Amino acid sequence: DQQVKQNSPSLSVQEGRISILNCDYTNSMFDYFLWYKKYPAEGPTFLISISSIKDKNEDGRFTVFLNKSAKHLSLHIVPSQPGDSAVYFCAARGSGAGSYQLTFGKGTKLSVIP
């Protein structure tokens, strides 16, 4: 059973608009969440993260929101640029022993249309 779910396999957004990528999780022990971006033929690149003690973290055009009660997080990209076209993976990590293990979602392919 998937503990981290990205229910949208793909998303298309016009350049300049906002991209919103969503992620849901089921394990209440997760306390650290990350977003990775992956281009074809490259490995995932760390983008932004958030600890469960926060509900928002912002880095330039990228903002991650965490709603613990709903076990939901989202990544907002604004304004979207064609270079943002990639697969975005949500990942979560628990606390305590074995907390280095990341659980990944299947990814959402974002296409930003010029």
Added chain:
Amino acid sequence: ETGVTQTPRHLVMGMTNKKSLKCEQHLGHNAMYWYKQSAKKPLELMFVYNFKEQTENNSVPSRFSPECPNSSHLFLHLHTLQPEDSALYLCASSRLGGGDNQPQHFGDGTRLSIL
């Protein structure tokens, strides 16, 4: 990003061959990881090494054998693989401890095809 380097980038091998995947990190990290990414599946953690000691083995078949001679190098030795082992194998590293959340940094992977 060149912090985590994996070789080779592509590997085609028969089921009876023996080969090794190599990973090297230049980030001063103390933990290294092997992940497998199959088509339409999430990344699956295979092995974790923390300060050269294996701390995680997620029920990986014995035909995959990891080796971590030091905190900068990680190998995955392969023998008598099956066609379903064809996948992208990703190496990652991170800094553990220190009280801060630290992300894992990935290499570009080895695309493995088993004939």
